[in-house]
Ligand code: NAD
């Protein structure tokens with residue numbers, strides 16, 4: 001059966017990127033055999049079960065449609081490297097926490113281990129595709145490792161960064177704004193590039209498949225994330241000014257975003273950006289600039305993160321001000337913990353530093369989230385030691401009962417449909433609601449009786 005496949009694709013790393021990307025490729029390209037491997041047995045078991053390791057709208061249906069047909073999940077890394085024609089590398093590249101570059105540089109140990117394993121288990125020529133987000137010129141290191149020693153196998157390294165966002169991963173992959181492929185400008189490099197173009201052309205219009213040299217492709221991924229995060233910090237910095245001048249940040253964003261040169265997207269002010277990548281990739285960019293002694297450039301991008309941290313700080317100070325500067329023993333309901341809606345992912349979620357700060361004020365937190373309670377529990381483990389108390393509730397009504405304040409941190413649509421009159425009646429008075437994402441109808445909440453504190457606009461407070 002296996003020999004009837006046109007090509008064998010392997011993806012190393014069965015995470016948020018590897019799993020969904022390969023599910024889409026397997027669905028779009030039945031003539032390709034797609035295998036996803038990982039060293040994490042529990043993760044692979046979950047991919048092979050009815051309870052997938054990550055939540056993404058549309059993912060389960062796509063996995064179930066092709067799993068066992070041309071999509072396979074396995075821990076047999078070596079065996080699948082040996083048979084693959086094209087190997088995508090989608091391992092994690094977190095910020096280094098130790099040694100040189102700690103706190104900024106990308107930790108490339110998983111990439112290097114993967115490269116060595118590919119080299120050791122290859123007996124036929126292969127295309128190796130960087131899917132992970134990497135520092136510019138990583139392909140050089142990868143090529144050096146792959147071709148080291150006495151191996152006569154030829155590897156062609158391509159860069160094909162992933163631009164999908166969590167919560168919309170499937171939609172983004174099935175209808176991408178662009179697919180970016182970087183290659184060496186050599187006959188073998190261009191041939192490998194064409195092989196990847198052939199794959200993506202199965203469902204992506206050809207004009208959306210962009211080709212560049214390897215370094216431009218690697219750098220474009222970091223720059224895309226830096227630009228997106230920079231827009232959020234730009235509007236968040238203006239939110240601070242709005243709060244002191246009675247301007248309304250949503251009105252400003254609308255007016256500014258109408259300019260077609262600026263555009264309306266990514267101008268939602270909030271408690272700050274989270275997720276596994278924006279902070280990590282900007283820190284990586286800062287580190288690269290410092291490495292090349294481009295210190296002014298490094299300082300410029302560092303400010304995007306500084307404003308993001310400032311946004312959390314401002315939010316907490318606003319909560320404290322409205323609570324007569326004390327939260328000791330007060331119940332505070334936290335609505336939403338995931339770093340954005342439609343995902344259970346809490347990596348670098350703004351809710352984490354917010355809860356830490358509230359616990360340090362000795363507040364009693366009750367956290368509710370449709371998909372992220374288990375992660376929240378892990379993220380906040382041990383933090384009660386700061387002086388506060390912590391509990392979790394699947395039901396937002398229960399979370400809010402007896403609370404002095406609700407803090408909306410993630411704009412889940414489930415929070416739109418709640419009966420806020422019922423919630424108000426169950427709370428301590430005066431009942432406050434801090435809308436960290438400008439998600440709810442502020443006037444309606446004020447009319448119910450809440451003191452409402454939107455983000456980047458004046459508070460609505462009953463005297
Ligand atoms: P993840 O942590 O969810 O998954 C990475 C997986 O790689 C893990 O399951 C881990 O066990 C596995 N792994 C690590 N070393 C391995 C090895 N030697 N052999 C086999 N498996 C190994 O990470 P992710 O969120 O999927 O991100 C992967 C890469 O993609 C990162 O570079 C990230 O910056 C980038 N990226 C992520 C997103 C996103 O939304 N999460 C979007 C675009 C790009």
Ligand code: UGA
Nearest residue numbers: 162163164165166266267268270272273274275277339340
């Ligand atoms: C982001 C990018 O959007 C993807 O293109 C990229 O592939 C990915 O990072 C990555 O490299 O990992 P993601 O982090 O999944 O995707 O989600 P986003 O929709 O970008 O949101 C990131 C954070 O910014 C969230 O916390 C969100 O609440 C916040 N955000 C977003 C705002 O505060 N305001 C906005 O206007 C938009």
